[in-house]
Amino acid sequence: MASKATSHFVMQRLTAMIQVPLVIWLAISTVAHARDTHAEFMDWVASPVTAVLLIVLILSISYHFRLGLGEVADDYVHEGGRLKLTQGLIVAYAAVIAVVSLFSVIAITLIA
């Protein structure tokens, strides 16, 4: 990729395009599985198509909001040290969400 800024631009749009069909799928699936018993929920998450789509969605979403929140911080956090700290917290939050979600989905596929 030509530069950091170009890569940021491209990855933000690429993850956005990935997420449009996946978010529609997740919304419909969530409506269908909102009242699942624990066993039904485990079966749904553990099915190969669900697990794979969830993993792609989790990776895409966490990277997308890391970029987006980073942009907001760039625009509104003015002091150098505080900006670095804010960016660090954003990366940490995105990493926690991604790791917890990925680990959970993978664990469910192994348990169920």
Next chain:
Amino acid sequence: MSETVTDRRPQVAASTIRMEGAPRTAPLSPHLSIWRWTPVNLTSILHRATGIANAAGATLLAAWFASGAIGEGAYEAVSGVLGSPLGLLVLILFTWSVMYHMTNGVRHLIWDSGHMLGKAQRGVSAYTVYGLSVLFTALIWIAAFAMGGN
């Protein structure tokens, strides 16, 4: 009392606005308060606001999957919280936030491809985004309540 209409729009280019003593040379976003609000520029700030809300809402998604992995007790507890009146209210607002960010995001992708950049199209597409985001949210929740009846 004579009343004068003051133009509160910025008198200088946004790129020249700097925070006092700011070490960075990059241009800063002007504060929200100086803009004259219209339905069209509201789409822009709402895109950011819903983006932040969605990032926070990702915690709910993570909690849902984590509770399933932890066990039946944790799963029932999280389902109970999300199914409570306050939980449902948060989920409905979160649904709109996601649907808004998605539809307005598609609008941004269309702009990135060089289409619909005209002034009139900007207005029409803004109202389309408001309408579709509310419609999608309504459809999702009508389906959700119709399926479970609680």
